[in-house]
Amino acid sequence: MKNKKIDKAAKKPKSNKPGSLPYVWSRIRQRPLAMTGLIFVLAIFVLSFISPYILKYSWETIEMKARYQTPSLTHLLGTDELGRDELARILYGAKYTISIGFISTGVSAILGIIIGSIAGYFGGKVDNLIMRCLDVFQAFPGILLAIAISAVLGPGFTKVIIAMGISGLAGYARMMRANILSIRSSEYVEAATSINCTTGRIILRHIIPNAISPLIVQMAMGIASAGLQASALSFLGFGVQAPTPEWGSMLSSARSFIRDYPHMCVIPGIFIMLTVLSFNLVGDAIRDALDPKLRD
Amino acid sequence: MWKYVGKRLLQMIPILVVVAILIFTLMYFVPGDPIQILLGDSATPVQIEEARARLGLDEPYVVRLKDFVVDLCHFDFGESYMTGTNVGRELITRFPNTLILALFCVAVSLVFGIPIGIHCALRADKLPDRVWLFVTMLCSSMPNFWLALMLVLLFSLRLGWLPSNGIGGWKYFVLPIIANSIGSVAGIARQTRSSMLETIRSDFVTTARSKGLSEKAVILKHALPNALIPIITIAGGHFGFMLGGTTVIESVFSIPGIGNYMLTGINNRDYPVVQGGIIYIAFAFAIMMLITDLVYAFVDPRIKAQYISGKKK
Numbered sequence: 221m222k223n224k225k226i227d228k229a230a231k232k233p234k235s236n237k238p239g240s241l242p243y244v245w246s247r248i249r250q251r252p253l254a255m256t257g258l259i260f261v262l263a264i265f266v267l268s269f270i271s272p273y274i275l276k277y278s279w280e281t282i283e284m285k286a287r288y289q290t291p292s293l294t295h296l297l298g299t300d301e302l303g304r305d306e307l308a309r310i311l312y313g314a315k316y317t318i319s320i321g322f323i324s325t326g327v328s329a330i331l332g333i334i335i336g337s338i339a340g341y342f343g344g345k346v347d348n349l350i351m352r353c354l355d356v357f358q359a360f361p362g363i364l365l366a367i368a369i370s371a372v373l374g375p376g377f378t379k380v381i382i383a384m385g386i387s388g389l390a391g392y393a394r395m396m397r398a399n400i401l402s403i404r405s406s407e408y409v410e411a412a413t414s415i416n417c418t419t420g421r422i423i424l425r426h427i428i429p430n431a432i433s434p435l436i437v438q439m440a441m442g443i444a445s446a447g448l449q450a451s452a453l454s455f456l457g458f459g460v461q462a463p464t465p466e467w468g469s470m471l472s473s474a475r476s477f478i479r480d481y482p483h484m485c486v487i488p489g490i491f492i493m494l495t496v497l498s499f500n501l502v503g504d505a506i507r508d509a510l511d512p513k514l515r516d
Numbered sequence: 517m518w519k520y521v522g523k524r525l526l527q528m529i530p531i532l533v534v535v536a537i538l539i540f541t542l543m544y545f546v547p548g549d550p551i552q553i554l555l556g557d558s559a560t561p562v563q564i565e566e567a568r569a570r571l572g573l574d575e576p577y578v579v580r581l582k583d584f585v586v587d588l589c590h591f592d593f594g595e596s597y598m599t600g601t602n603v604g605r606e607l608i609t610r611f612p613n614t615l616i617l618a619l620f621c622v623a624v625s626l627v628f629g630i631p632i633g634i635h636c637a638l639r640a641d642k643l644p645d646r647v648w649l650f651v652t653m654l655c656s657s658m659p660n661f662w663l664a665l666m667l668v669l670l671f672s673l674r675l676g677w678l679p680s681n682g683i684g685g686w687k688y689f690v691l692p693i694i695a696n697s698i699g700s701v702a703g704i705a706r707q708t709r710s711s712m713l714e715t716i717r718s719d720f721v722t723t724a725r726s727k728g729l730s731e732k733a734v735i736l737k738h739a740l741p742n743a744l745i746p747i748i749t750i751a752g753g754h755f756g757f758m759l760g761g762t763t764v765i766e767s768v769f770s771i772p773g774i775g776n777y778m779l780t781g782i783n784n785r786d787y788p789v790v791q792g793g794i795i796y797i798a799f800a801f802a803i804m805m806l807i808t809d810l811v812y813a814f815v816d817p818r819i820k821a822q823y824i825s826g827k828k829k
Contacts, residue, residue, distance in 0.1 A: 356534045360798040361760025368542045371782045489662035497657035
């Protein structure tokens with residue numbers, strides 16, 4: 221087993237070094253919990269797209285005779301206040317929760333990286349101005365900013381993503397700036413400057429790739445909390461709205477029936493929890509693989 | 517140190533003012549008309565115009581912004597469009613609820629999180645550690661509003677032990693605090709674990725052990741104080757997170773706090789309410805960050821030394 225690994229390393233000396241993608245993948249594969257999480261998210265995401273074709277009930281068919289049913293063989297997860305099949309709704313809604321988590325983290329990270337890079341690289345007045353703006357962004361909790369922005373934009377899938385993307389960017393920008401500051405004074409950047417590279421090239425080719433790795437860990441962990449935040453926004457009525465079965469908004473409408481039909485409340489929450497847990501497990505594995513402090 | 521506190525308090529002012537301008541601008545662009553909500557569909561155009569002029573909503577953006585900032589400098593948050601009550605006074609009566617909730621949540625997460633973290637760090641990679649790691653991860657994956665609903669279901673509806681909403685005594689705060697702090701307990705526990713692990717490996721801990729100190733003394737006197745610094749940073753951040761989290765929790769438990777007030781404010785397009793609420797929360801957050809920085813000095817003698825040398829200058 222060990223020999224095989226050394227062989228592989230010898231054949232591809234570059235790709236399997238610590239920090240590279242194949243290395244991270246091999247570390248994730250070693251952890252059964254992380255793999256379970258990954259498989260769960262992928263499975264539920266794929267099911268979300270094919271469920272309308274394989275399930276007996278559609279997520280939007282209203283069947284007043286079959287209201288408020290508890291889980292049974294005909295309706296595996298029961299039905300809601302309009303007799304819609306919970307399983308079909310949960311699966312159909314999975315893609316919203318998962319993709320909002322992913323895309324909004326991506327948006328935050330990309331915006332944060334751009335802003336942080338500019339602040340870190342140019343320094344001086346630009347840096348000062350950007351940092352003061354970030355101070356304002358971070359002066360109150362992110363979810364309130366997300367609420368305020370989605371109040372401006374109105375409800376909807378893309379609008380939630382924009383709202384959460386903007387409200388989350390400050391953390392990434394700060395981190396990126398700190399990384400850049402430590403890299404800016406390094407010798408290879410000096411070398412690149414000395415052979416007359418353009419500023420854009422130095423930032424894109426030399427600084428960003430080196431500054432980004434701690435951010436990847438941050439992003440991996442961020443997807444989980446973005447998923448939670450997205451469902452909280454929909455729960456409060458600012459995210460994806462009612463007829464769409466986003467899990468948070470399902471919970472929000474099921475809330476009025478908690479006394480008599482608790483299953484409608486329990487089930488979407490369990491799915492949110494399992495999905496976020498999966499993201500956390502995978503993120504944890506990625507962090508262990510990438511964080512040199514933890515690597516023994 | 518007082519000089520430092522003063523400086524930090526002064527730095528807070530411009531940030532709060534910009535926060536106010538930012539939130540004012542956001543609210544200016546919120547679609548929907550407070551007048552429509554206030555007067556309903558049956559209002560005549562004349563009534564609408566009259567109400568608009570009375571609330572100053574017919575002025576252009578710049579004039580309204582100027583009025584808002586000037587009022588703010590006199591600590592006047594304006595009047596609610598919907599109820600006509602003074603927003604500043606409403607906020608003061610509601611603020612303690614939010615603050616109690618957030619502070620207790622941070623306290624709970626420290627009181628439970630740190631021992632769990634130490635427990636795990638001392639048994640790193642053994643079975644109890646793995647179990648706790650999984651449990652904490654599960655806890656931080658639970659949406660707080662869902663946990664709140666589940667707690668209500670179990671303790672209020674099924675068992676009838678605790679009230680499910682409103683305020684009126686310590687009983688009313690138990691469920692909200694549990695619901696809001698579980699995720700944070702988990703976060704603090706994990707942070708304590710990793711930071712303890714790092715300290716336990718350092719040389720001075722080995723020295724303390726080799727000079728024959730009891731394990732308890734090594735952990736509590738030598739390792740823990742050094743491991744606390746990153747935990748304090750996290751705890752300060754968690755307070756902000758709690759202030760946000762209380763917004764959701766307050767709405768689940770219908771607690772009359774600032775978060776709940778702001779949510780109704782946003783839904784009713786009641787801009788002064790939202791603006792005032794955000795400023796209160798930003799202020800509480802900034803003060804808490806300042807306290808966090810000061811706590812460092814008590815925990816870390818190196819930072820304390822910096823304050824003292826700064827004072828001499």
